Amino acid sequence: MRQATVYIDSQALQYNLNRVKQLAPTAKIVSMVKANAYGHGVKDCLAALKYSDAFGVACVEEALEIRELGYTQPITLIEGVFSADEMQSVLAHKLECVVHHQAQLDWLLQHKADYIAQGLKVWVKLNSGMNRLGFKIPEIIDVIHMLKAEGFTCVLTMHFANADGDHALNDQQVAQFLHVKDNCSPILASCCNSAAIYRYPELHFDYVRPGIMLYGATPFAAHNVHTLDLKPVMTLSAEVIALNEIDAGEHVGYGSTFTAEQAMQIAIVSIGYGDGYPRTFVQPNFVAIGTKLTPVLGRVSMDMIAIDVTGLDVELGTQVELWGKHRLVDDVATANGTIGYELLCRLSPRPQRKTTAL
Numbered sequence: 001m002r003q004a005t006v007y008i009d010s011q012a013l014q015y016n017l018n019r020v021k022q023l024a025p026t027a028k029i030v031s032m033v034k035a036n037a038y039g040h041g042v043k044d045c046l047a048a049l050k051y052s053d054a055f056g057v058a059c060v061e062e063a064l065e066i067r068e069l070g071y072t073q074p075i076t077l078i079e080g081v082f083s084a085d086e087m088q089s090v091l092a093h094k095l096e097c098v099v100h101h102q103a104q105l106d107w108l109l110q111h112k113a114d115y116i117a118q119g120l121k122v123w124v125k126l127n128s129g130m131n132r133l134g135f136k137i138p139e140i141i142d143v144i145h146m147l148k149a150e151g152f153t154c155v156l157t158m159h160f161a162n163a164d165g166d167h168a169l170n171d172q173q174v175a176q177f178l179h180v181k182d183n184c185s186p187i188l189a190s191c192c193n194s195a196a197i198y199r200y201p202e203l204h205f206d207y208v209r210p211g212i213m214l215y216g217a218t219p220f221a222a223h224n225v226h227t228l229d230l231k232p233v234m235t236l237s238a239e240v241i242a243l244n245e246i247d248a249g250e251h252v253g254y255g256s257t258f259t260a261e262q263a264m265q266i267a268i269v270s271i272g273y274g275d276g277y278p279r280t281f282v283q284p285n286f287v288a289i290g291t292k293l294t295p296v297l298g299r300v301s302m303d304m305i306a307i308d309v310t311g312l313d314v315e316l317g318t319q320v321e322l323w324g325k326h327r328l329v330d331d332v333a334t335a336n337g338t339i340g341y342e343l344l345c346r347l348s349p350r351p352q353r354k355t356t357a358l
């Protein structure tokens with residue numbers, strides 16, 4: 001059996017959901033569980049997130065998985081439907097659509113009566129400068145007036161491009177959002193992802209849409225999860241499967257990129273890029289044994305890494321934390337030149353999965 005395991009801490013997930021409630025007490029919470037709950041496993045995460053007001057997903061298939069598990073909360077398709085046919089699933093499973101282009105409006109209007117009768121809201125997306133999805137000003141104002149005249153309940157929505165840091169576009173995005181909101185009043189509103197929940201308490205409005213913070217990773221480059229008072233949900237752990245003594249001048253791994261400067265003890269750990277652990281690092285990388293950080297040596301193989309265990313109390317079977325509470329996924333990501341989101345989402349199915357009971 002593969003000696004690599006993904007542990008999901010349900011209590012940590014609930015703790016982080018409660019942090020959202022503390023930070024945004026008056027807003028409803030749309031927990032983002034797309035991409036298999038950011039790689040954590042949607043089934044177990046939903047159980048821990050069951051007190052969310054709603055869920056956010058990227059496609060109909062992800063929404064149907066939630067319905068099949070028996071959850072009845074509203075589900076928002078954050079990119080809307082991709083074809084007229086998908087409107088059948090929307091109506092059959094009570095899914096709420098984002099609309100961000102004319103064809104989606106046409107498909108929605110064809111099913112106006114059923115959609116409204118189901119009590120479904122339509123999320124109208126503003127492109128305020130990210131230039132990914134959405135209607136621009138002034139078109140969006142006409143779209144919303146039209147939808148309201150047709151009897152739809154609308155939620156004005158947008159997504160920040162730089163909520164994680166200072167950028168001139170932030171003010172533009174906020175100004176445009178408020179302009180549309182004022183011109184379409186009364187209207188429900190939602191613009192905050194995790195970073196914006198922290199950064200813009202005055203913009204929480206009716207719905208917040210936390211993603212990464214639920215999973216206990218940071219949306220910010222400059223703040224780690226401890227300063228944000230979040231708890232890491234995922235631990236990626238693997239066992240020591242071999243121990244080697246090497247002398248000064250000996251090399252480790254493919255390409256012999258690591259050369260020992262003195263005699264040392266190294267451990268081989270059963271994790272590699274075949275499990276989703278990154279292969280290339282732009283900075284030195286570490287793992288945790290207990291609370292102690294120790295370096296990864298040489299190249300990451302498909303199934304194994306080598307680590308320095310000189311002077312550490314390590315034996316065959318010792319558990320090594322690749323990321324989790326002691327070696328934060330965000331720090332591994334930084335060393336890898338990426339963000340925690342990517343490492344969490346791109347784990348392979350190979351490691352075993354275990355979830356702590358609620």
Ligand SMILES: Cc1ncc(COP(=O)(O)O)c(C=O)c1O
Binds near residue numbers: 209
């Ligand atoms: C529309 C939308 N809202 C909310 C989120 C959640 O963002 P985060 O994970 O940064 O909280 C995302 C994530 O990609 C998104 O696309």
